[in-house]
Amino acid sequence: MSVDLDVAPAMRLQLALSENPFPPLPSVVTALNSAVAQANRYPEFVPTRLAKIIATHLGLATETVVVGSGATGVAMQVMQALLADGDEIACATPTFDGYPILAAMRSTPVRAVSLDALGNQNLEALAAAVDERVRLVIVCRPHNPTGTLISAADLEWFLGVVGARTYVLLDEAYVEFVEPRLRLDARRLVVEHPNVIVLRTFSKAYGLAGLRVGYAIATPEEAERIRRWQVPFGVNATAVAAVTASYAAERELRIRVTRITRDREQLRDALRARGLRIPASHANFLYLPAPAAELLRWHGIAAKGYPDGAARVAVGDPEASAAVLAALS
Incomplete structure (x- = not known):
């Protein structure tokens, strides 16, 4: 899929900075x-x-x-x-x-x-x-x-x-x-x-x-x-x-980390089920193959893009992950 980035929609989700989706405890x-x-x-x-x-x-x-x-x-x-x-x-x-x-x-x-x-x-x-x-x-x-x-x-x-x-x-x-x-x-x-x-x-x-x-x-x-x-x-x-x-508040922190990693694995499993090759991640993000960067931008999702068209997206927010899945499906 090729798109004109000059007319791509405004970003509605910010997933480019591998931020924690939750505010401080x-x-x-x-x-x-x-x-x-x-x-x-x-x-x-x-x-x-x-x-x-x-x-x-x-x-x-x-x-x-x-x-x-x-x-x-x-x-x-x-x-x-x-x-x-x-x-x-x-x-x-x-x-x-x-x-x-x-x-x-x-x-x-x-x-x-x-x-x-x-x-x-x-x-x-x-x-x-x-x-x-x-x-x-x-x-x-x-x-x-x-x-x-x-x-x-x-x-x-x-x-x-x-x-x-x-x-x-x-x-x-x-x-x-x-x-x-x-x-x-x-x-x-x-x-x-x-x-x-x-x-x-x-x-x-x-x-x-x-x-x-x-x-x-x-x-x-x-x-x-x-x-x-x-x-x-x-x-x-x-x-x-x-x-x-x-x-x-280490206990509460562990609960949040568990929520983030669970969302990460659910999104990775869903993307792999659609044939995408996604490295196993030990962080709060996933690395998506080309042309993910272009597709996500076209769907209003800000991701960290790379020269080959790959993208890194922060995880942890189920609604954002659902949007990523929809954009790449």
């Missing part, structure tokens, strides 16, 4: 409202208290946690701290748009390695792309935009091949959607591989995308290097209240 909203009453006050000069709250919840030492303005903000701190002029980055393509954008901002070349036929990051090809000029490799688990999950064994192999000189940024932005049995022990990983930095966010499962709260887990030495690039007053004043309340 009620207890989190209450905490935010209280915090907003103090909006005339500056947040901490550097977010020491927030780092301690996160570290305590995860059973980590506070000095191993670096907080920033969303995972993207922390990723920029990582690049600034660890990359010198002439260094390069290696990552899969497609990947999270933020990485090539951040690299371009600091004029850092990116070696992009294509995914395999099943939408997985090709770790062998990624390892082969690493040489003395590549200082940082980005690995997503789950991968954005396909939702695929590299195994713990494959990651261990990869870390052994690339060696300790090359930093590995392990993006776990969607880790809360991964089955507990498939999650990694971030603390053990960083201890055994000091060149690994684990990146996480409160934007996805926790539904706090608008507050811009992310963090990294690293060795104390690497965390201190990254922390030096912290922007003063750079973390939202409501972050402490929101994160504290979110941690206190």
